[in-house]
Each structure stands twice: as structure tokens, then as C-alpha cells.
Amino acid sequence: MSILSDVTVAARAPYSATLKAGQSMRIIDLDGQQAVDALFYNPHDPSERYSAQDTLAAQAMAGGKFYLETGAVLRSNEGRKMLTLVADSCGFHDTNAGACSCESNTVRFGHETRFMHACRENFLVELAKYGMGKRDLVSNVNFFMNVPIRPNGELTVDDGVSKPGGYVELRAEMDVLVLISNCPQVNNPCNGFNPTPIRIIIADK
């Protein structure tokens, strides 16, 4: 295995990279309790992109897991395998709660949060580098984010359970453009109210 890239992504910052099929990406939660939002596209035809619906429908057929765990296959809107979650120290990752935005912050936390930085803005910055925009914002994965289901069926964002140095590793099953927002949210406990840096390592097989 050879390391192709090893970078630290600052707290609140965006990041993107293209993985070739067979390469792996390890995301390390350096200080713990840091949510990492991610979008995935086919770099050769970005109209094919990650689909939480296709991913969870396939998981339901295979036993009904609601979260992404080791062995989970992330699928595109065409049902193809994009990535496999090959290693993980956290135990589960969310793909239902979506990414934070200025608009949703306003609804959830009050109008005074309107101008706070959010994942949606990080994604728009990175999407623009690849000729994409708002219409390309689709369902995402929230690595290290704790989203339990209450008995009444509500989803809640709860305290992150990821420990300092926690990691998740993905293997690309096809060429994949990865967009990441190192979540800047401070209005709920997804980042322990304290956004922190992450480290991303890309390796060849």
C-alpha cells in the first residue's frame, strides 16, 4: 500500500478529492465527536451520484440495517456500488439526517443563526470547482454523527460517540469524486459544540 495524499482539513472547512477504483480513503476524527458530511459522484458523469435511498433499500433487503456499519456498500442513484466501508472504529454512521444549512439552522435554532457557516455552503464551494451547483446537492453521509431514533419515530442529533483518533475507511469500487464538509455546526451536539480538524489519507491498494 502506498500513501497518495495525507492532509489535515481545518475545522469548518471543505475538502474534495477523486479516488480511482481500488483506492481507499481513511477519515480520522482527530479530536473526537466531529461530524463529517460527505457527497459522492461519478467523476466521469456526475449525474450518477450517491443515493441514501438506494443504499438503504439494498441494506433493507440484506437484513434491515438503518445505519452504515463496517461492510456497508454505498450505492449510486443507478444502484451501482460506489464505495465499501471497510474499516471503522465508531460502529455506525448516519445517512438520513442530511447536511446542515443556514436555512435549516434558522428554522431549528432561530433567526440569529442565519449567517453562521454551514455544510451546505461548504458543499457549494467545492461543487463549483467541478462545474456543479445547488441542483447537485443530494443526500449525503454523516460520518461519526450520532442520530438515534426516539420511540415516537423522531430522529434526533445526539452527542457524538466518536473518540479522538476514531476513523472510518472507504474503498472505492469505481472512480469516485468525494466532497467533504468538516461540519461547522455549533447549535446542536453533533460536533460536541466545538468543530475540530480531521485528517484524510488516500492510499493505493
Ligand SMILES: [Zn+2]
Ligand atoms: Zn453540518
